[in-house]
Amino acid sequence: MSERRHLNRHHRRAGSDRMGRADRLIYLCFLMVVSLVFLTYGKVIFDIASQGIGQINLSYLTDAPRQSGRAGGVFPILVSTVLVLAIAVAVALPTSLAIALYVTEYLAQGSALSSLFRSSMLILASVPSIAFGLFGSSFFAQFLGLGTSLLTGGLTLAVMIIPICAFAFVEVFRLLPTGYRTGAYALGAGKARFILCVMIPTCTAEIITVVLLGTGRALAETAALLFTSGYSDRMPESLLDPGRVLSIHIYDLAMSIPGGDRMAAASAVLLIGLFLLISSVGLYFSKKAHP
């Protein structure tokens, strides 16, 4: 009897030991993957920063580029970048909100049209950006006669991120607690009041997050802008002038300007910095919306 108990205990101990080993093995695997990833990204950032940060000073931010960007600054490029992004967000935010509200609030849930909308948004979100670039140059630049300009670039980026934002907004609105909806309608609110006074305010943080996601995607875009906003590095004088955005500047310096590597790295640091800035502003507002 005592022998059996002993055996039993032995067995259990062995079992738990094996579990412990498996646990440790899995933990080590995770640790390895995570450190590998961290090291890789760390190296990328370190390389860019160590090459680029030395070039960045006040005159780099305020001067125009010289010798195709090998010297001088990036001021006109920053201006073009901000303008293209502003146009893209100004067009994409209301449009994608409207699409998402239409799908969630006006189409019957689970209806054929609603699922058609959702799947086409998903497909459009994964279309390669070069396709949007070609579309933008043939539709906005040529057909609408906007030419190679900031406006064409901004609109093309808007078309590119609208499906991404609309799809994400639909998911956000679907997750709204049903109690808010029934509560508002039971108090006699109409659809417009529910949308404007309950839905949008309670989803502000999520809406900002989604817009940031889209902005980040737009900020990093080169292929869609090459044929639409162009690569002239002069200061744009109106929205109908062409202008070079930061990502195209990096691409150009790295690929076609001999000796442009260090300046490309500097612009990349700037791009990362700009993204961090946009994200933290967004985060600040979303924190404010959800205290």
Place this chain on the structure above:
Amino acid sequence: MNIISRLSEPKPAAAGHTAQVVPCPAGPPVLEARAIRVGLAGRDIIRDVNLSLQPNEILAIIGPSGCGKSTFVSTLNRMIHHTLPTAKVEGEIWLNGGLVFPSSASAADLRCKVAMVFQRPNPFPFSIRMNMEFALKANGDRYRPGYADKIEQALRSVNLWDRLKDRMNDVATRLSGGEQQRLCIARALLSDPDVILFDEPCSALDPVSCTAIETLIQDLKQRCSVIIVTHNLAQARRVSDRCAMFWLRDGSGEVIETGPTDRIMTAPNHEITRAYINGEFC
């Protein structure tokens, strides 16, 4: 056609206990549902429901889960179009002598007169004041200077004013469950409704909050009529004047008996009601 012909007949068994003494003065009803049928995906969720509600009366709707109690009350203020958008509703609903369903009049106006409080307290995640102001605006009240008084009155009638008057800017969802539910009742009172529908208002609450809500419902009787859906027979006995027993027959909910609460609880006419009251289905 079918409904009309059914309406012109004398009312069937559901309203057949006229011989009993009704505790409320039997005048014209505030709210009357005639031959309500709700179909969903080829099945009747409820069928041929006839119920009326007297002024200042509390009607309890009792019956087991899934027999269509929530579905029925949500037809009364047309909330069913939001909760079950594909459901097909037939029948007539009369409010103060006017036909409100089927009707081309706005559902929003109806919901100001027939308010609703849900099982889960559902304040918006805004401040207490904004929750109340939302309700006022939704009622179409544009006189902003009057808001503060109306909000105070409504919160007083749910015994929350003293506790909340200095916390009007706190987020409503941080209140306790019972306080949230009372806030929701206060919010519903702002439109000065004729009828308030309570769908199991206590099932998400602790017993103490539950007692507070029950007391409140009885106070509400002074100013409007109440329909309360409840699983809890003791609660029905405590708060209601009249009971309607729902039961599932051939997969559809029907009213099998209505009558004064005292009689339903002590001497029900219907065999199933008697068994249900005595807990024989447990």
